[in-house]
Amino acid sequence: MKEITKEIKNKKLFLLDIDGTIAFDSTLIDGTLEFMNRVLEIGGKYIFITNNSTKSIQDYITKFEKFNIPVDETSFLTSSYATALYLKEKYDEQLLFVLGTNxxxxxxxxxxxxxxxxxxxxxxxxxxxxxxxxxYKKIENICELLLTRNIDYIGTNPDLVCPTSFGFVPDCGAICDMIEKAVKREPVYIGKPNPLIVNMALDSTGFKPEETLVIGDRLYTDIACGINANVDTAVVFTGEAKMKDLKETPFKPTYYCNTIKDIYEMIR
Known part of the structure; x- marks a missing residue:
């Protein structure tokens, strides 16, 4: 674990978290556009790997077009997408109860x-x-189902909070924690730190693990995901993780830096 260095110049595939890493809500973090343009200039590729399941890939494309970041369907791997693949494989033709956004x-x-x-x-x-x-009706319904029926229980991601421009709001992990207090059950989580999303990115692009860098603001999801997939990682301190957290965490990043702009400076 060390401060970001020019060693990352050999990286070609950059797998980035969104909330707290490159943006807050509809505001880009300084240096993001320069970083994206530089990745394209060196013949690399950026893919956004997010645990935020409130939006579909098409929703994200629309959002990023407003950022003036060139994207298409291959630019995003979301926890909702990974969850959909998992559900299709395991529960095809079976009925699923969903607590989530439209x-x-x-x-x-x-x-x-x-x-x-x-x-x-x-x-x-x-x-x-x-x-x-x-x-609250959604909470009541899922509690009734989990208490009265022997059914499987799946969560898109274990994130406790989602970064915003003013701080944080409860994420999927916090919602599931609330449910757990009532039903005494934990879900199987599909999103980060499950390495599935990183492996999907490697398979779809053809880049090698040693050419790949996972960048994120959470140690227990973003960085743990990269570790689980055996690729290098970089934590930024614009979201949940702070420098002091590196002392105690079992999820040690390969590199650390203040913002995405620091990573841009190293590959510029």
């Missing part, structure tokens, strides 16, 4: 999955995402 529900339906937001017969699993449209 965008998340729409994305799951786009994969041909049978989903409901109501208590019905024949539900095979309950799925929870980061839901900024949450209401």
């Amino acid at each position: 965008s998340f529900v729409k994305e799951l339906k786009g994969f041909g999955l049978k989903v409901t937001e109501k208590i019905e017969e024949g539900i095979a699993a309950a799925v929870v995402g980061f839901d900024n449209e949450l209401n």
Whole structure:
């Protein structure tokens, strides 16, 4: 673990978290645009690997077009996308109860999955995402299902908080913690730190693990994900993680720096 160095000049595939790493809500962090342009200049590729399941890939494309960052469908691997692949493989044709945003529900339906937001017969699993449209009725419904039926329980990501321009708001992990207090059950999480997203990026691009750098602001998801996938990692201190956290964490990044601008300076 060391401060970011020019050693990263051999990196070609940059896997970036979004919230707290390159942006807060609709505001880019200083240096982000310069970094993205430089990655393209050196023949590299950036892919955004986010645990934020409130938006579909198409939603993110629309958002990033407003940032003036060149993106397409291959530029994003989200926890909702990874969860949809997992659910399609394990529960195809079975009914799934979903606690999540309208965008998340729409994305799951786009994969041909049978989903409901109501208590019905024949539900095979309950799925929870980061839901900024949450209401108490949704909480009541999933608690009833998990307490009265022997069904599987899946969460998109274990993040406790999501960075915002004013600080943090509860993320999927915090929502699931609240549910756990009532039902005494924890979900199986699909997003980071599960290495699935990194492996998908490597498979789709053809870059090698040694050419890859995971960049994020959370140690227990972003950095742990890179460690689990055996690729180098860099933590930035613009989101959840702070310098003091590096002393105690079991998830030691390869590199650390203050902001994405520091990484740009090293590959400039």
